[in-house]
Amino acid sequence: MARTVAVIGAGIAGPAAVLSLAQAGLDVVWIAPPPEAGHDPVGETLAPAANPIIERLGLAEAMASAGHRPSHTTLSAWGSDQLVDRNAILHLEGPGLVLDRARFEADLRHHAETAAGRMIAARLSEAQAAQGVWHLTLEGGQTVTAEAVVDASGRSAAIARHHAERHRADQLMAAHAFLPHRDDTVEPTRAVLIEAVETGWWYAALRPDGSLSVAYFTDPDLLGESPTRGLDAWTRLIGETRHIGRWIEDAGFAVEAAPQLSSAGTTWLVPPAGRVGDAPWMGVGDCAAAFDPLSSHGLTTALWAGARSGGVLSAALQGDDTALEAYARSVLDGVAGFLAQRRSMYALERRFADAPFWQRRHGAG
Numbered sequence: 001m002a003r004t005v006a007v008i009g010a011g012i013a014g015p016a017a018v019l020s021l022a023q024a025g026l027d028v029v030w031i032a033p034p035p036e037a038g039h040d041p042v043g044e045t046l047a048p049a050a051n052p053i054i055e056r057l058g059l060a061e062a063m064a065s066a067g068h069r070p071s072h073t074t075l076s077a078w079g080s081d082q083l084v085d086r087n088a089i090l091h092l093e094g095p096g097l098v099l100d101r102a103r104f105e106a107d108l109r110h111h112a113e114t115a116a117g118r119m120i121a122a123r124l125s126e127a128q129a130a131q132g133v134w135h136l137t138l139e140g141g142q143t144v145t146a147e148a149v150v151d152a153s154g155r156s157a158a159i160a161r162h163h164a165e166r167h168r169a170d171q172l173m174a175a176h177a178f179l180p181h182r183d184d185t186v187e188p189t190r191a192v193l194i195e196a197v198e199t200g201w202w203y204a205a206l207r208p209d210g211s212l213s214v215a216y217f218t219d220p221d222l223l224g225e226s227p228t229r230g231l232d233a234w235t236r237l238i239g240e241t242r243h244i245g246r247w248i249e250d251a252g253f254a255v256e257a258a259p260q261l262s263s264a265g266t267t268w269l270v271p272p273a274g275r276v277g278d279a280p281w282m283g284v285g286d287c288a289a290a291f292d293p294l295s296s297h298g299l300t301t302a303l304w305a306g307a308r309s310g311g312v313l314s315a316a317l318q319g320d321d322t323a324l325e326a327y328a329r330s331v332l333d334g335v336a337g338f339l340a341q342r343r344s345m346y347a348l349e350r351r352f353a354d355a356p357f358w359q360r361r362h363g364a365g
């Protein structure tokens with residue numbers, strides 16, 4: 001009889017894990033809370049490294065017809081006041097995609113729902129392992145047992161945080177909003193725009209639905225008056241930029257709502273996978289390692305880690321931990337590689353070398 005694995009989480013890594021586990025012939029129970037009303041997730045740049053993983057998970061066809069668009073140009077004011085085409089630095093492997101992220105998540109959910117043996121639309125509240133079995137309690141009191149778990153619950157790491165130590169490189173946070181396009185007479189540029197400022201950096205990308213995704217990344221102690229308090233503070237912040245503000249105004253995007261705040265720092269768990277009471281667990285996606293979005297690593301890593309889970313847990317459930325250990329090493333090697341890349345990217349900006357945000361990332365603060 002197929003062994004049962006529970007997957008916790010319905011973002012990106014969760015459905016990827018469900019598909020991979022089902023492909024490996026395992027029985028999957030998917031604990032997948034339904035999206036909240038009006039769910040419109042941020043983060044739309046998909047790196048080209050994701051393409052082979054999408055293919056392996058059987059999602060290539062769905063991706064091709066979903067209205068995502070190629071992202072050919074990234075203009076950045078980074079290290080200089082001038083906007084420069086920095087594709088070679090920010091996208092080492094060539095162009096990626098600007099996703100319709102909500103559609104992407106819905107497609108992933110649909111495919112994973114079909115592959116899972118059982119899907120439970122609820123949140124996990126507690127997990128314990130003993131004698132090779134995980135006992136999961138869901139909100140509402142329902143219980144589930146499984147021989148292994150995949151924790152894909154994002155930064156909250158609902159299970160993994162109790163069995164690993166969290167490390168953190170920074171406290172980066174994001175204020176983000178989607179701006180509707182109100183001026184039909186202007187065709188907005190399709191380039192992604194990145195702009196460094198004294199207190200952090202900005203990102204703007206035209207979404208496939210025609211709205212502009214705008215995010216400001218900074219440290220919480222540098223935010224000053226929170227832009228979530230109202231439009232004035234958010235409009236003022238946008239107005240302090242050299243390029244982003246002009247881009248928004250000239251192209252006819254409307255700043256109509258205060259932004260939402262979210263964590264965007266680089267954090268990781270040690271170990272990112274292991275055993276508890278002899279029962280295997282794997283952290284995948286942001287749960288295992290969450291990255292500063294500057295390099296657009298998050299979605300690809302979430303897909304990569306989910307796609308590894310079938311092979312890793314099939315072996316672990318037969319008593320062979322080689323793949324589990326290799327997975328944990330790959331995650332930590334990936335984090336080390338990312339930290340080196342992050343240092344060199346931030347090192348390119350020297351105009352604000354005395355400002356705390358940049359000093360922290362240049363290793364001096």
Ligand SMILES: Cc1cc2nc3c(=O)[nH]c(=O)nc-3n(C[C@H](O)[C@H](O)[C@H](O)COP(=O)(O)OP(=O)(O)OC[C@H]3O[C@@H](n4cnc5c(N)ncnc54)[C@H](O)[C@@H]3O)c2cc1C
Nearest residue numbers: 009010011012013043044045124153154174285286298299
């Ligand atoms: C502002 C911003 C911009 C970004 N831009 C990009 C970008 O352009 N490109 C890129 O590659 N990455 C980007 N990222 C990062 C990217 O969004 C994440 O890396 C990615 O969403 C991680 O996917 P995940 O599945 O691991 O986690 P999530 O997408 O966070 O999903 C976690 C899931 O777990 C569920 N969950 C949580 N707790 C429980 C529980 N107790 N029980 C059951 N389920 C639970 C949640 O409901 C959710 O479904 C950005 C991040 C931010 C903050």
